[in-house]
Amino acid sequence: MTxxxxxxxxxxxxxxxTRGINYPDVISRLRRLLAMGTSAKELLxxxxxxxxxxxxxxxARLEVLLLEEIEKESAPESATTLAADEPTGASAAAGVVPExxxxxxxxxxLALRKAALRxxxxxxxxxxxxxxxxxxxxxxxxxxAMLEQMRQALAERDGRIEGLTRERRILxxxxxxxxxxxxxxxxxxxxxLDTVRAALQMEQAKLREAQNALAERDASLEQMQKALAERDAxxxxxxxxxxxxxxxxxxxxxxARAPAARPAPPPQPAPPAAAAPSAQRAxxxxxxxxxxxxxxxxxxxxxxxxxRPLRRTxxxxxxxxxxxxxxxxxxxxxxxxxxQAPAPPTAxxxxxxxxxxxxxxxxxxMKVLPDGRFKQGSATGYSSAHLVHWVAVRRPIAMSTKPVxxxxxxxxxxxxxxxxxxxxxxxxxxxxxxxxxxxRPGFSQTSDEPVTCVxxxxxxAYAKWLSAKTGHHYRLPSASxxxxxxxxxxxxxxxxxxxxxxxxxxxxVADASAARRxxxxxxxxxxxxxxxxxxxxxxxxxxxxxxxxxxxVLQWTEDxxxxxxxxxxxxxxxxxxxxxxxHEVRGASxxxxxxxxxxxxxxxxxPDYRSSALGFRLVREIER
Numbered sequence: 137m138t139x140x141x142x143x144x145x146x147x148x149x150x151x152x153x154t155r156g157i158n159y160p161d162v163i164s165r166l167r168r169l170l171a172m173g174t175s176a177k178e179l180l181x182x183x184x185x186x187x188x189x190x191x192x193x194x195x196a197r198l199e200v201l202l203l204e205e206i207e208k209e210s211a212p213e214s215a216t217t218l219a220a221d222e223p224t225g226a227s228a229a230a231g232v233v234p235e236x237x238x239x240x241x242x243x244x245x246l247a248l249r250k251a252a253l254r255x256x257x258x259x260x261x262x263x264x265x266x267x268x269x270x271x272x273x274x275x276x277x278x279x280x281a282m283l284e285q286m287r288q289a290l291a292e293r294d295g296r297i298e299g300l301t302r303e304r305r306i307l308x309x310x311x312x313x314x315x316x317x318x319x320x321x322x323x324x325x326x327x328x329l330d331t332v333r334a335a336l337q338m339e340q341a342k343l344r345e346a347q348n349a350l351a352e353r354d355a356s357l358e359q360m361q362k363a364l365a366e367r368d369a370x371x372x373x374x375x376x377x378x379x380x381x382x383x384x385x386x387x388x389x390x391x392a393r394a395p396a397a398r399p400a401p402p403p404q405p406a407p408p409a410a411a412a413p414s415a416q417r418a419x420x421x422x423x424x425x426x427x428x429x430x431x432x433x434x435x436x437x438x439x440x441x442x443x444r445p446l447r448r449t450x451x452x453x454x455x456x457x458x459x460x461x462x463x464x465x466x467x468x469x470x471x472x473x474x475x476q477a478p479a480p481p482t483a484x485x486x487x488x489x490x491x492x493x494x495x496x497x498x499x500x501x502m503k504v505l506p507d508g509r510f511k512q513g514s515a516t517g518y519s520s521a522h523l524v525h526w527v528a529v530r531r532p533i534a535m536s537t538k539p540v541x542x543x544x545x546x547x548x549x550x551x552x553x554x555x556x557x558x559x560x561x562x563x564x565x566x567x568x569x570x571x572x573x574x575x576r577p578g579f580s581q582t583s584d585e586p587v588t589c590v591x592x593x594x595x596x597a598y599a600k601w602l603s604a605k606t607g608h609h610y611r612l613p614s615a616s617x618x619x620x621x622x623x624x625x626x627x628x629x630x631x632x633x634x635x636x637x638x639x640x641x642x643x644x645v646a647d648a649s650a651a652r653r654x655x656x657x658x659x660x661x662x663x664x665x666x667x668x669x670x671x672x673x674x675x676x677x678x679x680x681x682x683x684x685x686x687x688x689v690l691q692w693t694e695d696x697x698x699x700x701x702x703x704x705x706x707x708x709x710x711x712x713x714x715x716x717x718x719h720e721v722r723g724a725s726x727x728x729x730x731x732x733x734x735x736x737x738x739x740x741x742x743p744d745y746r747s748s749a750l751g752f753r754l755v756r757e758i759e760r
Contacts, residue, residue: 643687
């Protein structure tokens with residue numbers, strides 16, 4: 137029956153075998169058990185029992201310690217035994233000596249046992265070291281094999297890299313050659329295109345001149361037709377009056393010459409004074425009565441009707457007079473209208489909704505919007521968008537299909553020489569850079585991307601310049617016109633609905649690309665591939681055919697700032713009686729987080745403020 141101390145020591149050894157405790161803890165607990173009076177022999181028996189199951193080098197050292205303790209315990213016992221076993225005088229006298237082991241023999245046995253245990257422990261340690269050495273050699277061999285494989289893999293990789301490098305050089309050379317050829321072809325195509333465009337513009341100018349000339353001719357012909365119709369009516373009226381007068385005169389003459397049916401009496405000799413002229417005017421072969429003469433009626437004193445030849449002559453005279461009058465009237469009309477300025481052509485009806493207008497080859501493309509009404513504002517969004525109200529947009533307008541681009545704005549800068557420098561840009565935080573501007577907003581742009589770093593004053597100047605250039609009225613949209621065009625018939629705060637992942641198909645907003653460039657930003661859970669601005673019109677248009685109403689750049693409007701929609705206009709006109717030291721901006725930009733990407737979002741900035749996230753679009757008035 138083992139004691140509790142022996143069982144406790146066995147538990148300690150098991151814990152050491154399972155690496156639950158380390159060797160110094162085993163020594164400490166063994167010394168504690170011995171100090172408590174536990175028998176070293178009992179503990180040695182437990183150790184040898186465990187050693188028979190698990191041979192560990194440390195157990196040999198433990199056994200040496202226990203043997204030393206047993207030696208200490210047995211030393212007093214040996215002395216006592218020797219004293220007790222000494223022969224009495226009688227026994228010694230009798231020569232009887234008991235056989236008993238001496239202390240020296242016990243010590244020698246213990247020394248031998250210790251030496252044997254030490255040799256055994258050393259042998260075990262040597263075997264363990266040899267096993268570990270063999271294991272280490274195997275590991276080294278495996279490592280050398282792996283290193284050799286890695287060397288071969290690296291050699292193969294270097295070979296592939298060298299081959300890829302050669303291919304890359306070849307491709308780079310081919311690409312450079314192709315780029316040069318493409319540049320040459322592009323230059324040639326650009327020259328040809330410019331030539332064709334110039335020729336087309338000339339042809340269009342000639343066509344417009346021909347159309348204007350035709351319109352003027354048609355107007356002149358129409359006026360001539362009206363004048364000729366009036367003249368014909370007057371001539372017919374005069375002819376009718378003359379015919380009636382001739383008929384009346386003829387009836388009177390017939391009534392006066394009632395006896396003319398009888399044979400005419402012989403001609404009377406003319407007086408001598410009158411005979412000479414008559415003889416000079418009429419040939420002698422003709423009878424005297426053929427001369428057109430008038431004579432008085434003997435009874436009534438009326439003028440008698442002329443003879444038939446006289447009537448024929450009078451008819452020819454009337455016809456000649458009418459013809460002369462007609463020629464004179466035509467000559468007067470031709471001369472008059474040839475010296476007068478052509479009448480201006482009348483304006484036609486306004487173009488129908490959906491019509492695309494472009495007043496010049498370098499002008500922004502505009503789309504005619506339908507008239508309608510919509511609910512402006514939101515009851516759940518920003519407080520500045522509160523007070524939902526109906527707004528009716530009835531004036532015919534056209535809005536630019538895209539924000540004004542770098543190329544559009546460059547025409548204005550080239551023509552006016554306007555200097556624009558100083559812009560707020562973002563690189564982890566917003567900061568004003570006095571050397572940046574519309575052509576250098578702090579990131580690279582292509583000519584078809586929206587122009588940024590443009591203040592409200594700059595946008596107004598561009599609209600006035602374009603109006604003077606085209607003869608049509610261009611301006612910034614009102615906030616109501618902008619929201620009407622952006623909503624395009626929808627009541628949703630975003631055209632794509634409530635799904636955040638759908639944003640990147642319709643708008644360039646803060647997304648995964650922006651998060652990679654600016655860590656920590658709040659973004660949409662999608663990736664449109666653009667960190668800053670994107671080409672205008674690169675995303676899906678709304679149902680009015682307008683691009684980038686949300687995303688890419690914020691956009692200036694004509695309105696002065698108001699904190700809410702209280703007393704706002706309801707006819708779509710601009711709100712110009714508020715805080716005009718700040719003007720309203722609408723939409724969203726490449727920097728806008730999801731909370732700001734809403735059709736009812738409003739913000740405001742001073743009229744001279746410029747930002748790399750802020751641009752504009754235009755409205756063109758439609759003349760009725």
